Amino acid sequence: MTTRVRLTAKERGDEVLRAAVQAFAASGYEGTKTDEIARLAGVSQPYVIRLFGTKQQLFLAALRSVCGRIEEIFREAAADTPELSALGRNYEQLLSEPELLLVLLHGFSASGDPAIGDCVRERFGSIYTLVRDLTGASPQEAREFLSVGMLITVMSAMQVLGPDAISMPWAEEITSTFGQGAP
């Protein structure tokens, strides 16, 4: 009935990938059903599988996508001010797209799967290297920077940080310190 719009496989694949990022961010690798991704993307479940082969490959594509976007955000920020101290602002940007850090977190959690572990190690290492290259930070400075990023990531997953945060006194106390850092 509905004049269903036909897209190219590439375009439809992009839509499915966006849906997958949202779904995986919410429920993780094992917890997300391909059927849910299909519903979000407005296509049938078998088509999702045919576009990406397996659920695992779709998750890997989602992981690569969010890691690419994270690197893009860092690159844009460094174009403004190539100093680590300026990257506090990036975290605001990252929190405005919560699915980025959440999918990455679910990637860490799913590292027990060899294919996912390989991908996660490669991409996280790439992010670390990028941070150092963009800002000239020392290993220790980059480590401190990424440490804070990981705390933000888990607080975001716990829903005590970000747009739809549940109010928790201890979390607000931690959040209030984010402006302050090692000079």
Added chain:
Amino acid sequence: MTTRVRLTAKERGDEVLRAAVQAFAASGYEGTKTDEIARLAGVSQPYVIRLFGTKQQLFLAALRSVCGRIEEIFREAAADTPELSALGRNYEQLLSEPELLLVLLHGFSASGDPAIGDCVRERFGSIYTLVRDLTGASPQEAREFLSVGMLITVMSAMQVLGPDAISMPWAEEITSTFGQGAP
């Protein structure tokens, strides 16, 4: 055949809980099958369910168990030297029981489940408060301490840190900075 040892429900429950911690650490909440926990504990799958009610309640018990152990480690370290700077040693202790941080990480990932989210928020807040109380650290100092803890947690999950670490140059560069910290 085998002179099967009968234990009290309490004792058997403890054994199953230990098995659950190991299994959940390896595969996460959704990824771990109750059958696998039963095999590890040497009992039948239905008995695992009867002892804990549901898989979710078993995961919550595992989560509470590891958080209790983490707090215990912090308390012991603070009994020696009640200063944050002495807690670098704790992280070595935590890494020697990798299941602690891994189950906690899987708790973060499964926070989308309301019951698990509530538990995780409560226990993580409790750990933050404990760190402050034990060491007299400021919110910022405690935040920096927990940040490093979260980086160690995800690196442990990625298997680039700890006993069975996969060798990664970037990871070794990060690891080499762990001695250095803000004074």
Added chain:
DNA sequence: CCTAGTTGTAATTGACTGATAACAAGCTTG
């Protein structure tokens, strides 16, 4: 010793889920 409670298992089930196969409809190019 016998009965009532406890510890444990085998058998099963019903719901779910990723993946496959077969087919339908639309586009495009000669």
Added chain:
DNA sequence: CAAGCTTGTTATCAGTCAATTACAACTAGG
């Protein structure tokens, strides 16, 4: 316009998994 390629669906399957039920074996107390 017909043939062949692309996009997409419906129907279905084979396997998995948490949970229930019914039952068996052991143990303690009277």
